Amino acid sequence: MNLIVMWMMNVRLSQQSSFSKIFGLKLILLIAINVSQVQAQYRYQAPKGMVLIERDTVQIGSENGRADEKPTFPFVIRPFLLDIKPVTVGDFRKFIRFTRYATNAERMGRSYVFNPEKNKWDTIPGAYWLYPHGRDSSQAKSADPVTHISWNDAKAYATWIGKRLPTEFEYELVAKKASKLKLQDINQKLWHWCNDWYRFYGEQDYYTKRINDRKTLRGGRFVHSKASYRPSQRMSALPYTSTSLFGFRCAKDLQ
Numbered sequence: 399m400n401l402i403v404m405w406m407m408n409v410r411l412s413q414q415s416s417f418s419k420i421f422g423l424k425l426i427l428l429i430a431i432n433v434s435q436v437q438a439q440y441r442y443q444a445p446k447g448m449v450l451i452e453r454d455t456v457q458i459g460s461e462n463g464r465a466d467e468k469p470t471f472p473f474v475i476r477p478f479l480l481d482i483k484p485v486t487v488g489d490f491r492k493f494i495r496f497t498r499y500a501t502n503a504e505r506m507g508r509s510y511v512f513n514p515e516k517n518k519w520d521t522i523p524g525a526y527w528l529y530p531h532g533r534d535s536s537q538a539k540s541a542d543p544v545t546h547i548s549w550n551d552a553k554a555y556a557t558w559i560g561k562r563l564p565t566e567f568e569y570e571l572v573a574k575k576a577s578k579l580k581l582q583d584i585n586q587k588l589w590h591w592c593n594d595w596y597r598f599y600g601e602q603d604y605y606t607k608r609i610n611d612r613k614t615l616r617g618g619r620f621v622h623s624k625a626s627y628r629p630s631q632r633m634s635a636l637p638y639t640s641t642s643l644f645g646f647r648c649a650k651d652l653q
Contacts, residue, residue: 448479448650449579456571459599460630466598467630475571480564481647483582484590485555488540490527490547493555501526502548503640509546510641519641527551530642543588543645549613549637552591552646561648566592566632568649569616573629588645589615589633596634613637615644 444450459470493499503509503526510519511531524533527546538544549563556562564572569592576584584590596612612634618627635644 444479445650447482449482449581451475451478451480451568451572451579453477454571456567456574458567458570458630460628463628463630464632466632467628469599471599473567475568477652478564478568479650479652480568480572480581481561481649482580484543484588484645484647485547485552486540487527487538487542487544490544490555491540493558497554497558499551499554501546501551501640502638503527503546506638510639512642525642526640543583545588545642545645546640547591547644547646548640549591549635551640553593556646556648559648561650563591563593563646564649566594566614566616568592570629573616585617585627585629587617587643589618589641589643591615591644591646596632611636618643 453474453476455472455474457470458473459467461468461470508521508523509525511522511525512518513520522532525531525546527544528537529535530538530545552563569590572579572581573585592614594614596614613636615633615635616629616631618631618633635641
């Protein structure tokens with residue numbers, strides 16, 4: 399009888415050992431998978447106020463566009479982070495207070511304001527990021543996108559905050575996917591400064607050869623009718639130029 403009981407106990411222990419081995423292994427695998435998923439999620443989790451733009455291929459340009467939008471060609475965009483909304487007046491004020499930076503518009507004592515009634519740019523003395531329509535006008539609201547920003551100003555802010563300006567190809571990709579990405583004001587009011595020097599796509603050494611002194615901007619639906627707007631539209635201006643429709647948002651490389 400005792401031998402039978404001992405044999406049964408050994409069987410149970412053996413079964414328990416097999417059970418532990420099998421299900422213990424499964425448990426370890428599940429834990430490893432979950433840890434891996436958490437690590438991947440943590441690695442690619444966008445910081446507050448930014449969105450992850452995944453690797454993608456975008457068709458650059460438009461055959462129905464202007465000369466500087468041709469020829470069209472595919473381009474692979476590596477993953478990066480982008481601000482959900484443009485830099486605001488409040489954001490820029492923190493930068494100014496910390497660095498005592500003076501924008502190009504402040505140093506020049508004037509900036510350009512778009513006049514929709516006359517469809518032209520007016521030179522307004524005293525216009526700059528805090529007083530968009532001149533010293534005699536009201537201050538800009540903290541939540542408004544900051545304007546009257548030159549490329550130099552945008553670059554200085556991006557460097558200060560540890561980010562960068564997006565490339566124009568990155569901007570074209572997100573402009574075509576704006577609704578899906580839930581980005582604010584990407585195809586609406588502002589022309590956004592991009593990091594690139596402006597040139598035609600057909601030029602040799604597009605990335606390394608500087609052929610003029612103008613920087614590229616993207617966006618600008620406010621000026622153009624919705625019927626004529628294209629995400630491939632481009633604009634250029636000298637790096638120190640500021641207007642009431644020039645703003646920016648920042649990008650950041652994945653670590």
